[in-house]
Amino acid sequence: MAAVRKLPFWAENILLPSLNLLAAFVVSGLVIWGLGEDPFLALSLLVEGAFGYEEAIGYTFYYATNFIFTGLAVSIAFHAGHFNIGGEGQAMIGGLGLTLAVFLMGDASPFLSILIGIIGAAVFGAAWAYIPAYLQAKRGSHIVITTIMFNFIASALLAYMLVGPLQRPGGQMPESADFPDGVALTHIHELLSYIGISFEEGPMNVSLLIAFACAWGFWFLLWRTRFGYELRVAGQSADAAAFAGISVPRMTILAMMVSGALAGMMGLNELLGEQLRLLGNFTLGYGFVGIAVAFMGRNHPVGIVLAAVLFGALYQGGAELAFEMPSITRDLIVMIQGLVILFAGAMEHMFRTPLNRLFERFASQEAV
């Protein structure tokens, strides 16, 4: 008799993710306890390591920047009804595009080089996503399969470029020459010092602001433009899209290209912000974690930014924790991150049914 009732907004968007996170931490705590360490101390070290001092905050947000880009990338494809697993590869190729653009500009003004570099990252990422999107839209090849395959191709291509044409002259490592002098994004602490605020030096850079801008743009595009409306209709119902004269294949291709561009822009933070050269493995799985970020962020930019900060904190705080507690190794940190992904992503709905029941009982009692 009970009608299917939806959870209230706050329970859906705050309580449920918190419960998932809590479950991940409880299981992690049990493992840490099993290793003979104090889980509460570990937690406080993790939080301290992520937010306790200025440098830590800088690193947390530095990592979060990557996750904002890749989370948004996964999410926009998801709104169009597709699961883009290829964020990792698109980020690699985006980084390649950025590097090529920067070197192409040579000794032009750094500002122009950066601008063209950003465009290069977005265009290359979009182009790399275009191919699977085209295959899905026109040939029906499943995008999940093709994007995974394209990750491998991207990785191989990047490796080839870095031990071949792009390798640092005389170098032995799979990395490119350094970017020309001055071709780097300004650090946030430098920006802050211009306005008289002193902040500890760190890798956090302007790409964080660009990521925030992308998050806002993402919201505006999806909920305030016709393109976003059509994209969401196509993602929700192919029949309704046809009825409304919206071409689903076209939306698939465009959404995936925006997705690829966002993933590609991850290189802004890593390459233009910190490394100042192209590295073979600079993506470090951020593209994959973007999937968890998108899910945990409920595919809304505000949620994605929050989830990205959480994962940034796990990366930074986890590193500190591994440093402070010798029996907690880096692998264990990866496990904790994995648990968060497991509970927040894969088992996202575990608490939904009990929570639903609870709310139903509550509501029926109220009715009585």
Place this chain on the structure above:
Amino acid sequence: MSDLLAIETRELSKRFGEVRANDAINLQVKAGTVHGIVGENGAGKSTLLKMLFGFYQPDNGDILIDGDFVHLANPSGAMDHGVGMVHQHFMLVEPFTVLENIMLGAEGGRNLEEGKARARAALTDLEEKFGFDLPLDEPVENLPVGVRQRAEILKALYKGAKTLILDEPTAVLTPQECDQLFELVKLLRAQGNTVLFVTHKLHEIMAITDDVTVIRAGKLIATRKTSETSAADLAELMVGAKVSRQVSREDKTNRQSRLELKNVSAFNGQGHAALKGVSLQVKDGEVLGIAGVAGNGQTELLEVITGLRRISDGSIEFSGLTIADKSTVTDPITLRQKGMAHVAEDRLKTGVVESMSAKENIMLGYQTEDEFVSIGVLKLKNIEARAGACFETQDVRPRNIDLPIGSFSGGNQQKIVIARELAQSPQLMVIGQPTRGVDIGAVTKIHDQITELRNDGKALLVVSADLDELLAISDRIAVMCEGEITGVMRVEDADEKTLGLMMAGQKIDTSKGLAGNAPSEPSTAPTGGSL
């Protein structure tokens, strides 16, 4: 044998929310007969079957099998009582062989090979008895549909079914496979089994059944001996024709042709011919109703007119422009701009995006209009104003344009959809199933609006499964059967008998009722089974 009942239901009822899917059904199926059940889509056939097979539990009433009251908690309960079902969508594991599928759920112990040997022996007997010749060791995925169906039937028999329920068994079969199925059904009957044959194809009922029960709107309308009824009779019972026109309206002269289909043919999604040389005309100030038993090309007709499906032959003209022919199709947005509105037949699947808010749905199909968007950016104020106005004029409840449209009742959804289409003051309105799933209060309002539009000089084409509805709102009624127009008549001249005949496939000359009775379709069917 005669009066023994294999299945009987007494006052069997089931409701889903506000909908009475089955309302006090008293069904009597005699043992050793083939009993047909006919009804439109959504009439309640499936609900009834699912209760008989233990999928659903009735809210009220009883089921008797072989004269005993039974409680069927689940399908295996039904099987224990000797009731087997062959679903419309087969329940077979495709990579498994026929043998493995048949013994699924009755493997007989841990050692599969032993169980297989036993099943094989038992099946050989059954196969002989019923003249099956199934490739037991062939994976199901390699078999044609007709053979898969036989495997399903054999599976039911193997599990001890004496009464077989066949749910729309011919929907997926070729004509040859149908013939084979009919032979098998007759053989089953000859061996003393009972078959419940569910379909909405009337000629099949006439060809194979002994008795037939008609279900409409959740109620059992009638049970007839097949030999004492006719396809036309049944069609009439199915759609419930009783002429009840009440709308008065003035006739206009000098009306202009708004939509004209010339010899239009088209294929459906499966590549079968769905429309075969359809010619129709709709003039300004008139409502053309399209009647017919569901699945005879009405859906495709709506699609070709509204730019959702290509035509393979002929042409379509709208306001004097050719909007579709063999090589071209005009996209829905252009059609809307030219003044064609479309109320989709399947509201939830096509007409709205269920998870989106009502206000977002208010622009679906019109998202390119300057009213709603400038240089690509949505004009939220205008969209909200439009949605608010639509809610106001149509009295939509609850009056909250931010709710997902899926959370409104069917009637309110339809009001929103109709308001959306009316807001653009179209010249032609193409409506599929105007009141499907709509509560009675909203029905009247929607009918009034259709009449109002017509009196305003607009052209309307309405497809409906509800003949009462068409008789109430149409000026002319065209009947479709198997992709053809079997006749067009003015509503004043329409009578149930003629419409029923046309629905069953008999072509009627035109507008003057029964002229010439030469059936040009073979499908009017031979009478009853040969008992």
